[in-house]
Amino acid sequence: MTVTPFVYVGAALTEIAGCFSFWVWLRMGQSPLWVVPGIVSLALFAWLLTLVDSDAAGRAYAAYGGVYIFASLGWLWAVEGLRPDRWDIAGASICLIGAAVILLGPRTG
Template sequence: MTVARSILLFVLAAIAEIGGAWLVWQGIREHRGLLWVGAGFVALGLYGLVATLQPDANFGRVLAAYGGIFVAGSLLWGMVVDGFRPDRFDVAGALVCLVGVGLIMYAPRGT
């Protein structure tokens, strides 16, 4: 159950961080206004909160692993929200990152 909870938290963190960054992008680059930017700041703050809920107590490990989630999640966000079409190298890179997440977070470790 701990792995499932951790994966769910990574997904929630990705939605908050990528969504927050996207909202800031929309507010500034697409001239949608400060309300979008402010909503992005709130979402980015929620990302920071969600990251603290990971079962692993090691900040560096959690954030390093989240980097791989961010890579894959950003490509997926671009596909769903912006119509981005990743090429085979994007997909291969994201898969490598996700393997890295698995190793960093879920490899058996001695106590």
């Protein structure tokens, strides 16, 4: 079994957490010290994406985009307390289907 789905989920959580730390600092007026765990989280995110089982970085990043969108809506609900609506879920589902096509589609030569 490939670890790619787990890597994508971990990457999404670390990217969202890293970006959210900047949001907390700049948009919510909290201490600039929020940036420190954000930078660590974003570095971990970048490292995790290097673990994806793909022959091309761009393809790995493109497929990751669908996972990121879905995970962002989970963050919206779990952390920010806003439940995604049907349009959020429909859009994220379309993106996940696209990610699966990119990642799992047959490749020639």
